[in-house]
Amino acid sequence: MNAPAEAAFQRCIDPACGATYALSEVRTVCGQCGELLDVAYDWNRQTVPQKLSAFERKYATRRYPLHYSGVWRFKELLNIAPDDKVLTIGEGQTQLRPEPEVARYVGLHAKEVFLQYEGLNPSGSFKDNGMSAAFTHARTVGAHRAACASTGNTSSSLAAYAAASAALGPDQRMEAVVFVGSGRIALGKLSQGLDYGAKTVQIMGRFDDAMKRVQEVTKALGIYLVNSVNPFRLEGQKTIMYRVLEALEWDVPDWIVVPGGNLGNSSAFGKAFQELKALGLIPRLPRLAVVVARGADTLQRLYNEQGLRWNGGKYDKDLVKKFYAQMDKEKREANTIASAIEINRPVNLPKCLRALEWMNGVVLSCSDQEILDAKAIVGRGGLGCEPASAAGVAGLKRLVADGVISKGERVVCIVTGHHLKASDVTVGYHSLHGEDFKHEFARYDGVTTNKLANYPVQVKNDLNEILRVLGEGAHGSWDA
C-alpha cells in the first residue's frame, strides 16, 4: 500500500499490513486487520531541527502558548495539526529531579536516580501530555463531544481540556463524557471531573468493563474517543521523553522505568526514542522497564511466563486470546491499591511489546506492599506521588536487587501522578497502627505493614505537653 501524500498520516502497526489512513480519519484500529494505529511521519516533509538542543531556543519566546507548553515546544516531532488547532493548557511544565533518598532506598548512587515528576501537570498527571494532542486532533476533525473510560486520571484530564475548550467560545466547545467503574476511582480524581463539569457515568463494574462500553458507545453515537487506543494521545506522551533528555542535557539515560496500566506511556516512549534514533538525533535507545502491579499483571504473565514477544510484528495473537479466555473463565479481576494501573486488559499491549523489543526491555510486577513502601520514600523527597506512580521505584528496587540494573547506570523513573490524587491512602499508611492498619489495607495485595509510616503525634491541648513532646524523641518514628 502506498503512503498517502501527506507529511503525517496514520498507519497500521502491523508491518505485514501497513495500511495507511489520513489524519482526518477518526478511527482507533486498522480497517484492514483490526490492529492498533500509529501516527506516522514522512520526515522528509517535516522540518526537524538537526540537533535536539535547538528546541531550547523556544524558551526565549515562552509567551507564545505553544512554546510555553512542554508538549508543543517539540511540535516538529509531533506535527499533527496546524498551530491554530492546538489546545494547550500549559501541560508539560514538569521536572526531572535527582532523588538521593530514592537512590539509597533502591541501592544506587545518589546522583544516578532521577524522578520525572509528571504529577506537576495542570490536572495532576502525565495524561495531560496526551490529552492536549488528542484534543488538538479532535478539533481538526470538528468533534464536539469527547469521551473516555478511566481509572481516574484520564477523566480528570479530559474534563480539564473540555473546560478549556469551552472558554474558546460556544462553537469551539467540546463536551466531556467520562465512564468510570463504580467505587474504584480515587476521590481526588472523581472530584476533578465533577468540578470541571464533565458528564460522569459510573458503571457498575471495573475499568475493563467501562473500557468495553465506552468503545461501543462512542461508535454508536459518533463521540470522539480519547482513551490511549487513540494514537494521537501517544504522540503527546512522547514529549515526556524529550523533556527527560532535555533535563539531562540531551544525554540518553541507561534506563527508563515506568508503571504500566493500559501501556500507553511505555508504547509512546518506545516510539519517541525509535524516531529520534531514526532521525539521527540520539546515538542509542535507553533500556525500558515496565512495572505492573502483581494484582494486575497481564503483561508480566504474558511476557515473562508465556514468552510473548513482538517478534517484528508477528506476535502470537492466539496466545493472547487464550490468556484472556482463561482469565474470563477464572473470573480473574484486577485488584491493586494502585488504582491507576488496575487494568487486566491493557489496550496497548502490542505497542508495548514493540517498545520492549526496540528498547531491549524488561517487565516485572510488584506487590502493593512494595508499592506503598516505595511511595513513602518518594514522598520524603518533598514531591510525593499517588500509589501507581511509585510502582516504578518499587520495580527499580527489585531490578537492582536482582542485578538487572547495577551501580553506575543512570536511571529515570517516571512519576506519573500527583500526591494529592489519593491522599486517603497516604493518610491511612501514615496514621493507622498495627491491627487497624492491617484491617484497613487487608483487601490489597500482600499489604501487612506500614513500616515507613511517619505517625502524627497525638498531644493534649496543653503548652507544657506540646513542649515536652517536641523536646523529646518526637522524631523517633522517622528512622524506624
Ligand SMILES: *Cc1c(COP(=O)(O)O)cnc(C)c1O
Ligand atoms: C494512567 C496512569 C498510569 C498508567 O499509564 P499507562 O500509559 O496506561 O500504562 C500510571 N500511573 C498513573 C498515575 C496514571 O494516571
Ligand SMILES: [Zn+2]
Ligand atoms: Zn492493519
